[in-house]
Amino acid sequence: SFVFLSSILHEFVHELFAGMKVLGCYQFRVTRNSDLFVDEEEVKNLRAKIQGELPQRHFGDAVRLEVANSCSEAM
Numbered sequence: 001s002f003v004f005l006s007s008i009l010h011e012f013v014h015e016l017f018a019g020m021k022v023l024g025c026y027q028f029r030v031t032r033n034s035d036l037f038v039d040e041e042e043v044k045n046l047r048a049k050i051q052g053e054l055p056q057r058h059f060g061d062a063v064r065l066e067v068a069n070s071c072s073e074a075m
Helices: 005-016 046-056
Strands: 028-032 062-067
Touching: none
Parallel strands: none
Antiparallel strands: 028 062
16 A cells, blocks of 8 residues: 555644644645756766765755645635
């Protein structure tokens, strides 16, 4: 059996924010711009190069926000 993580969060959202009045619970996804540049012609092992670069990169600017259809306009 499989259970979506979002289903567990929805079930226990009141415990995650104890003492607060939860008005809704909606899924969203933020896509960020990655400043990862790799010159493929100069790199013999692309996988190793990317693995070395990922821990050093910083979070880029948010470039896209996706929100669940059930989310209200006010939210």
